[in-house]
Amino acid sequence: MTDPATISAHATAIRLRGVTKTFGRGESAVKALQGIDLDVPAGELTMLVGPSGCGKTTLISILAGLLSRDGGELAVFGTDLATLRRDRLAAWRRDNVGFIFQQFNLVPQLTVAENVSVPLVLKGESVAAAVRKAHDLLATLGLEGRGKSAPLKLSGGQQPRVAIARALIHEPRLLVCDEPTSALDAELGRRVMELIRGRSTRPDRAVVVVTHDDRIFHLADSIAHVNDGRIDQLTRGAAYARPTTSTSMGTSSASSGKNPGVHT
Amino acid sequence: MWRFAIKMLFGDSAKFYGILLGLGFASLLIAQQASIFVGLMSRTFAFVGEVGHVDxxxxxxxxxxxxxxxxxxxxxxxxxxxxxxxxxxxxxxxxxxxxxxxxxxxxxxxxxxxxxxxxxxxxxxxxxxxxxxxxxxxxxxxxxxxxxxxxxxxxxxxxxxxxxxxxxxxxxxxxxxxxxxxxxxxxxxxxxxxxxxxxxxxxxxxxxxxxxxxxxxxxxxxxxxxxxxxxxxxxxxxxxxxxxxxxxxxxxxxxxDPNAYAMRTLSYWMRETGIPINFGIAIALGFFVGVAIAGQMFYNFTLDNLRYFGAFKAMGASTWRLLGMVALQALVAGILGLGLGLGAVSAFGLNAAGGKLAFKMLWQIPLIAAGAVLVICILASVISMWKVVRLDPADVFKGP
Structure with missing residues (x-):
């Protein structure tokens, strides 16, 4: 595995070549990924966009180590996840990946700080110490004094911040976000994405966001357009033009075609 | 994660009390019916015990x-x-x-x-x-x-x-x-x-x-x-x-000798009457009611929390750790349900003491009730555990 300290900005954090995935067999088989080539640079925020059923979720699941690929090559921070057995893979995820789920999946029976502390507790830290760190992190996210609250008592703007805190508390190298703004209004969605970007785009990290939300496309360093299990186009540039229509998936308004790692 | 497992159990109060009720009722019925059975059967040879100093x-x-x-x-x-x-x-x-x-x-x-x-x-x-x-x-x-x-x-x-x-x-x-x-x-x-x-x-x-x-x-x-x-x-x-x-x-x-004479009497009543069968049916009923209520409640509880278990699994929790959490939840619910049931049986027994009601709780009876509740918890949690084992961590991305 590559030493994080040696990774410089724009080095490749995730490298996919010809990655395929098929669900089912025979006539009912569905080819979810049909040869994905993609480089996700370290220190950048990459968005996966595309219509429903295009393979975004399958792709993000594979590169987060939740799903195995059928073919092709995949290296995440230099590690071929296919070489890891199930327990080692779980441990790898525990140490290297932070997740922000679409519905945030905050456990309602636990306090906000306990929810945030879960990744540290999974790594073996004591609950008391982990909760203490969670309170500190929550304070930096503007949630000072809310650590003992129940997640459901939080406002719609506070819950995403808790999810972000949980995803980042163990300093993961890969942050994976699944539709993090889908349930939020435009302003809140923008603020959440700015927070994710501000907190996680560091030289030793990579952020991958699956989204349909074209209101946040401008916050991406690159956007991979997924269609029918392939990447149609990779759009590079932090200053992605904000589209004027809300229905656009961003493919027609892409600003540039720089695509260092894509073979379409 | 053990502390979190307990908090998840206690936090869902409706299901938690439902599980407790099921397990408590099962242990109550099992221990109470067994105690009444033992009390009743003891009366069949009580006269032998009244006569002392006889070889x-x-x-x-x-x-x-x-x-x-x-x-x-x-x-x-x-x-x-x-x-x-x-x-x-x-x-x-x-x-x-x-x-x-x-x-x-x-x-x-x-x-x-x-x-x-x-x-x-x-x-x-x-x-x-x-x-x-x-x-x-x-x-x-x-x-x-x-x-x-x-x-x-x-x-x-x-x-x-x-x-x-x-x-x-x-x-x-x-x-x-x-x-x-x-x-x-x-x-x-x-x-x-x-x-x-x-x-x-x-x-x-x-x-x-x-x-x-x-x-x-x-x-x-x-x-x-x-x-x-x-x-x-x-x-x-x-x-x-x-x-x-x-x-x-x-x-x-x-x-x-007095013990053998008492056992001869007891074995007659056990063998020749329907008393053991009747009480056995009541005890079995308690067991199956416990399985039905507590099992269903516990399974629903796990189903409700499956998305969180899925999130934990995605975050790197091993399947064994999640199974441990489910087992701990079942064990804690079982111990509390058993305590509730046995407490109620003891109160019943104290109330019945000295009265006409035959009631004798031998030390083996709480153990039998505990064993039955343990089996109920195992049956209830095995189905839940199966769901957790089968849980694909990638499912957390499938949305609500």
Whole structure:
């Protein structure tokens, strides 16, 4: 595995070549990924966009180590996840990946700080110490004094911040976000994405966001357009033009075609 | 994560209380029915326990249980006394007779006639009077407890008073407890209460009346065979088992130590009646109700939390850790449910103590209930665990 300290900005954090995935067999088989080539640079925020059923979720699941690929090559921070057995893979995820789920999946029976502390507790830290760190992190996210609250008592703007805190508390190298703004209004969605970007785009990290939300496309360093299990186009540039229509998936308004790692 | 597992369990209060209710009800039903069963079965041989300082009971070989009276010839006592190793042998009479009360009410009583010389076979606890007073003319000692409910004398008849000639009492009129000095009739013969005794409740549930063996025979219908059993104490150096074998061989009668006699009685009731089956059905019902309620509730609880388990799995929790969390939740619910059920059974038992209700909670019963609750928890959690094992961490990205 590559030493994080040696990774410089724009080095490749995730490298996919010809990655395929098929669900089912025979006539009912569905080819979810049909040869994905993609480089996700370290220190950048990459968005996966595309219509429903295009393979975004399958792709993000594979590169987060939740799903195995059928073919092709995949290296995440230099590690071929296919070489890891199930327990080692779980441990790898525990140490290297932070997740922000679409519905945030905050456990309602636990306090906000306990929810945030879960990744540290999974790594073996004591609950008391982990909760203490969670309170500190929550304070930096503007949630000072809310650590003992129940997640459901939080406002719609506070819950995403808790999810972000949980995803980042163990300093993961890969942050994976699944539709993090889908349930939020435009302003809140923008603020959440700015927070994710501000907190996680560091030289030793990579952020991958699956989204349909074209209101946040401008916050991406690159956007991979997924269609029918392939990447149609990779759009590079932090200053992605904000589209004027809300229905656009961003493919027609892409600003540039720089695509260092894509073979379409 | 263990602490979080417990908080998840306690935090879903509706399901948590549902699980507790199911497990508590199951353990309550299992322990309570088992305790009543043991209490009831204990009564079948309670009389054997009442008679102390006896090494062997000698009785007719065809007798199946304590109250299955197969009277012996009066010569049986001499034959037993003649066996080597017998220190002393005393006759015992035991039979249901009819007592007539001054108000004309007739009640069945369990008359026990004991040897007047040794008073062997007498009650364990004398509440009023002295056992030696049984040697007085017409003397009987009456069990309180059962007698206070069944042998009730007219309230306007003073204790010890004899009804005046022509005096009639209303059978439905007010009554009082039997007391020392009262006069009863046993098979139309006078019986004077000289003492009150306390006995363990027996299966027959008729009040026990103690008297001497000879007087008991005078109350009993005439017959050539009247002796219920011979009570034997062995010489100090005699081996009880050997002595029993010797009595069997020399007299043709059965000889058992008190424990074996009690077990012979118990096995008869277990084997020949539907009591064990009836209680077994109730206990099984408790078990299956527990499985149904607690299992369903626990499964629903796990299903509700499956998305969080999926999130934990995605975040790197191993399947074993998640299974441990589910097992811990089931175990904690089981312990609390068991405590709730056993607490309720204990309260029930304390409330029933001293009453008519047969209730005896042996130390094995809570263990049996705990075992049953453990099985319920295992059955309930195995299905939940299967869902967790099958849980694909990638499912967390499939949305709500």
């Amino acid at each position: 062997l009971w000698v009785f007719d070989p065809t007798q199946s249980f304590v109250d299955d009276q197969k009277p012996l010839r009066s010569t049986a006592i001499d034959r037993v006394r003649g066996v080597e190793g017998v220190a002393w042998a005393a006759p015992l009479y035991k039979s249901l007779l009819v007592a007539t009360l001054p108000n004309g009410v007739r009640r069945s009583v369990d008359v026990v006639g004991i040897d007047a010389d040794t008073l062997a076979g007498g009650p364990a606890e004398v509440v009023a009077g002295s056992l030696a007073d049984l040697r007085l003319p017409d003397a009987v000692m009456v069990e309180i407890g059962s007698s206070q409910q069944q042998l009730r004398l007219p309230a306007d008849l003073a204790p010890g008073a004899i009804p005046a000639p022509g005096q009639v009492f209303d059978p439905a009129g007010p009554t009082r407890d039997v007391e020392v000095g009262d006069i009863l009739e046993l098979n139309e013969r006078r019986a004077r209460v000289v003492g009150l005794v306390k006995c363990a409740e027996t299966f027959v549930a008729a009040p026990t009346v103690y008297t001497t063996y000879a007087r008991a025979l005078s109350y009993a219908p005439q017959s050539r065979r009247v002796m219920s059993a011979v009570l034997v104490t062995a010489n100090e150096d005699a081996d009880i088992t050997t002595l029993a074998e010797r009595i069997r061989a020399q007299t043709g009668l059965e000889a058992l």
